[in-house]
Amino acid sequence: MNLAGFFLKHQAEILQATAEHIWLVGVAMALAIAIGVPLGVLVARRPWLSKPILGGANIAETIPSLALFGFLLPVPWLGDRADRLAITALTLYALLPIIRNTSAGILGVDRGVREAARGMGMTGRQILLQVELPLSLSTVLAGVRVATVLTVGIATIAAAVGAGGLGEFIFRGLAMVNDQLILAGAIPAAALALAADFLLSVCERRLRPAR
Amino acid sequence: MKTPAAECPVIEFRKASFRLESGQTLLKSMSFAVPRGEKLVLLGRSGAGKTTALKLINRLLEPTEGEVLVEGRSTMEWDPITLRRHIGYVIQETGLFPHFTVERNIAVVPRLERWPEDRIRARVKELLELVGLEPEKFAKRYPHELSGGQRQRVGVARALAADPQILLMDEPFGALDPLTRGEIHLEFRALEQRLGKTIVIVTHDVSEALLLGTRIGLMEAGELTGMHSPKEFLSCNEPIATAYAAHLWMLKQAEREK
Numbered sequence: 001m002n003l004a005g006f007f008l009k010h011q012a013e014i015l016q017a018t019a020e021h022i023w024l025v026g027v028a029m030a031l032a033i034a035i036g037v038p039l040g041v042l043v044a045r046r047p048w049l050s051k052p053i054l055g056g057a058n059i060a061e062t063i064p065s066l067a068l069f070g071f072l073l074p075v076p077w078l079g080d081r082a083d084r085l086a087i088t089a090l091t092l093y094a095l096l097p098i099i100r101n102t103s104a105g106i107l108g109v110d111r112g113v114r115e116a117a118r119g120m121g122m123t124g125r126q127i128l129l130q131v132e133l134p135l136s137l138s139t140v141l142a143g144v145r146v147a148t149v150l151t152v153g154i155a156t157i158a159a160a161v162g163a164g165g166l167g168e169f170i171f172r173g174l175a176m177v178n179d180q181l182i183l184a185g186a187i188p189a190a191a192l193a194l195a196a197d198f199l200l201s202v203c204e205r206r207l208r209p210a211r
Numbered sequence: 212m213k214t215p216a217a218e219c220p221v222i223e224f225r226k227a228s229f230r231l232e233s234g235q236t237l238l239k240s241m242s243f244a245v246p247r248g249e250k251l252v253l254l255g256r257s258g259a260g261k262t263t264a265l266k267l268i269n270r271l272l273e274p275t276e277g278e279v280l281v282e283g284r285s286t287m288e289w290d291p292i293t294l295r296r297h298i299g300y301v302i303q304e305t306g307l308f309p310h311f312t313v314e315r316n317i318a319v320v321p322r323l324e325r326w327p328e329d330r331i332r333a334r335v336k337e338l339l340e341l342v343g344l345e346p347e348k349f350a351k352r353y354p355h356e357l358s359g360g361q362r363q364r365v366g367v368a369r370a371l372a373a374d375p376q377i378l379l380m381d382e383p384f385g386a387l388d389p390l391t392r393g394e395i396h397l398e399f400r401a402l403e404q405r406l407g408k409t410i411v412i413v414t415h416d417v418s419e420a421l422l423l424g425t426r427i428g429l430m431e432a433g434e435l436t437g438m439h440s441p442k443e444f445l446s447c448n449e450p451i452a453t454a455y456a457a458h459l460w461m462l463k464q465a466e467r468e469k
Contacts, residue, residue, distance in 0.1 A: 116306030119269055119379075120320055120369075121295030134310050 028090035042101020086163035094147035099142025104161035105136025220244035252424030299370030305452035
């Protein structure tokens with residue numbers, strides 16, 4: 001049976017796995033943004049915090065993904081459900097690029113612009129929300145893009161702990177030495193990564209401040 | 212009752228000094244008073260402490276010794292946010308928000324002060340006309356779509372938005388080419404005479420000082436070395452003033468020789 005035929009035959013399963021995959025990545029990214037952007041702001045504001053925060057995120061990044069899933073398995077509540085565990089691990093991986101780009105974006109805002117904002121009587125919060133974050137949005141988004149592409153790839157490993165997603169096919173294919181099965185997971189995963197990269201790069205370009 | 216505001220100087224430095232944490236002194240015991248309606252120019256070379264002095268007025272910096280009074284109250288007693296919204300601030304062209312249209316840039320302070328939307332719109336239109344930019348043409352543009360001179364006009368309009376009685380200007384026209392600068396100087400002089408605000412301008416350009424100032428404060432190495440009217444300035448024998456006068460004379464001479 002050729003590949004196209006295989007895909008057609010297992011269409012429903014592949015779509016189901018793709019949906020699971022998108023769900024895992026989507027939730028993890030939402031969490032990573034919710035945690036990473038405030039941490040990035042903190043790093044930009046308090047340089048002495050940059051070592052512990054960026055260092056911590058860096059360490060999370062270097063743990064081999066299969067090992068990280070394994071480490072989290074015995075953690076209470078997290079280990080109870082495979083998707084919780086997978087989402088936690090993916091969030092940890094996504095944090096570093098988001099934190100780093102947020103702080104870089106904020107530190108990159110023109111000094112004159114910030115000085116003018118202070119001189120006009122904006123509070124620290126107003127400067128952050130009305131000036132610094134809008135001006136660093138495209139840099140933050142570049143971080144989100146890198147993190148998303150990374151997570152789409154790593155999410156295939158989530159199948160190892162039973163969280164589903166496109167990794168199911170890959171692991172099954174490996175076990176059964178079936179190339180078609182492996183490709184049924186790998187091709188949609190690659191397509192997802194490319195699509196996410198493309199969409200986010202379009203957003204990023206739109207949001208880039210004109211100078 | 213306090214004395215009426217007209218009697219106390221709008222801005223007063225009382226032996227105000229500013230020292231960095233490293234111990235370097237940027238401003239040494241500066242004392243002077245600016246009465247209402249005066250246009251004071253602080254003139255000096257780069258690094259003379261002019262900008263530092265200006266930032267002490269709206270409390271972007273705080274004096275390490277002595278005090279600075281605005282409307283008779285020490286800047287340390289003012290809430291910094293209230294103080295800054297009370298004072299217009301113009302810096303070189305970089306100060307416009309690149310992600311805001313001209314309209315939104317001018318509306319920053321009124322919006323922070325929660326003016327109703329229609330009052331903001333009317334004010335923006337009025338200000339654009341005041342600084343010589345057609346509202347229909349310019350309101351929706353972004354700063355990068357403007358020329359240097361136009362940006363500077365927007366900067367002035369933005370500082371005037373909430374009708375502050377005090378205006379601080381840090382090298383406001385420094386980034387402009389000499390011809391545009393000359394035009395804007397003349398326009399701005401007419402404008403300041405009409406508005407009657409109290410203005411402190413920092414510059415290293417002696418012709419700007421003579422044209423815009425009603426008084427010129429000379430600064431060198433963190434100290435105020437003299438205060439003169441533009442007329443006195445050219446005839447006084449203070450070394451820096453003489454140097455500036457010589458510079459002007461040289462320019463004229465070069466013109467004549469051509």
